[in-house]
Each structure stands twice: as C-alpha cells, then as structure tokens.
Amino acid sequence: MLKLGVMASGRGSNFQSIIDSIKTGYLKAEVKLLITDNPDAFAIKRAQENGIEHLLMKPSDYASKDEYYSRVAEEFKRRDVELVVLAGFMRVVGKPLIDAYPMRIMNIHPAILPSFPGLHGQKQAVDYGVKVSGCTVHFVDEGVDTGPIIIQAVVPAYHDDTEESLSERILKQEHRIFPYAIKLFSEGRLRVEGRKVVVDAPRDELQLIINPPIQD
Numbered sequence: 001m002l003k004l005g006v007m008a009s010g011r012g013s014n015f016q017s018i019i020d021s022i023k024t025g026y027l028k029a030e031v032k033l034l035i036t037d038n039p040d041a042f043a044i045k046r047a048q049e050n051g052i053e054h055l056l057m058k059p060s061d062y063a064s065k066d067e068y069y070s071r072v073a074e075e076f077k078r079r080d081v082e083l084v085v086l087a088g089f090m091r092v093v094g095k096p097l098i099d100a101y102p103m104r105i106m107n108i109h110p111a112i113l114p115s116f117p118g119l120h121g122q123k124q125a126v127d128y129g130v131k132v133s134g135c136t137v138h139f140v141d142e143g144v145d146t147g148p149i150i151i152q153a154v155v156p157a158y159h160d161d162t163e164e165s166l167s168e169r170i171l172k173q174e175h176r177i178f179p180y181a182i183k184l185f186s187e188g189r190l191r192v193e194g195r196k197v198v199v200d201a202p203r204d205e206l207q208l209i210i211n212p213p214i215q216d
C-alpha cells in the first residue's frame with residue numbers, strides 16, 4: 001500500500017478527495033502524515049476527523065528555507081512516505097525536499113500549464129479571456145509549476161465567468177484528476193522520460209479524464 005505524505009495550507013478539499021478515494025477503495029494508499037504551514041488550515045480538521053497524524057511546521061520557525069525543507073523531508077522519511085502530495089500548499093518547495101523525493105512530489109495547479117502558473121491561476125485565466133481552462137497534476141521540480149505534466153483536465157471558460165465560477169468548475173475536476181494521478185503512480189503506471197511523463201493507461205480512459213463531460 002502506497003504511503004503518502006500530504007502538505008496543505010488551507011481548505012484542503014483536494015486532501016479530502018484523496019481521503020475519500022482511499023475510503024472507497026479507489027486508491028490503495030494510506031496518508032501517513034499531513035504537514036501544514038498554517039495553524040488555521042481547515043485541512044487540519046480533516047486530518048483529525050480521519051485519524052491522520054498532522055504536524056504544524058511554519059517556515060518562520062526555521063533558520064532558512066533549506067533548513068525548513070530538510071526537516072520536512074526528515075519527517076516524511078521517518079514515516080516511510082513514498083510519495084509527497086501538495087494539496088493546496090501555497091509555497092514553492094525547497095531543494096532539500098525535492099532532492100529527497102525526486103519525481104516523487106505531485107502538485108495540483110488550477111490552470112492548464114504552462115499557461116497561468118503561480119498564484120491565482122483561475123483569475124489569470126478569467127482576466128485573459130481564455131475560452132478553455134482546467135487543471136494540471138505535475139511532478140514538482142525547482143521551478144514554479146514547471147515540472148513534468150502527469151495529467152490535465154479541461155473545462156470551458158465563459159465570457160461571463162468570474163474567478164469564483166471558473167474556480168468552482170475547475171475544482172470539481174481537480175477532485176477527479178488528483179486521485180487518478182496518485183492511483184496511476186501507486187500502480188506503477190507512470191514513467192518520467194525527460195520532460196515527458198509516459199502514462200500506461202488506455203486512450204479511452206485518458207480521454208474521459210482529460211476531456212470530461214461538463215454540466216454547467
């Protein structure tokens with residue numbers, strides 16, 4: 001069973017979708033530890049309600065960014081975590097964690113990368129006036145949302161969308177593709193070749209994930 005470590009800064013709805021996917025048996029995994037940088041993160045409540053250990057680790061309590069991420073890596077290693085999942089962790093991860101988990105850290109981003117990286121991907125998309133947006137799960141490298149892409153899902157973007165309405169449409173897909181990406185990883189169906197992730201899954205399965213039927 002795949003041992004997961006999760007990092008989250010806020011609401012934690014993606015964290016919840018992972019917990020729920022484990023509960024239904026869709027995902028054969030176990031969350032060993034939640035690390036959060038925010039004492040008010042609702043993700044902490046979700047961990048407590050599900051009997052998942054959590055640690056509050058604030059970067060400001062450490063001498064440097066490197067020191068912080070070395071300690072984070074240590075905590076995950078101590079619990080034999082195999083894959084680190086960034087579920088709304090609002091910071092750029094430091095090198096010591098990336099070196100400890102090369103191509104073993106996944107992030108979810110609320111835009112179709114490489115468009116609109118960084119903060120407020122949905123607002124960037126609305127302001128730009130695109131007609132398609134969506135979300136991306138990717139492996140984490142040292143850049144901001146630049147790592148190899150595992151899976152993406154598209155949604156329509158309408159002229160009268162607000163940041164909120166587009167975010168809501170995208171979030172529904174986040175909750176599908178993040179567990180799916182973790183499942184692929186847990187089943188050994190992902191292989192990284194340079195910038196590309198080779199996904200061992202049938203085309204019709206991928207197509208439904210990438211281009212799902214949208215209701216609104």
Ligand code: GRF
Nearest residue numbers: 011012013014088108109110
């Ligand atoms: C999501 O939109 C995710 O794509 C982004 O941060 C948000 C986190 O939401 N990285 P939640 O905390 O999982 O509800």
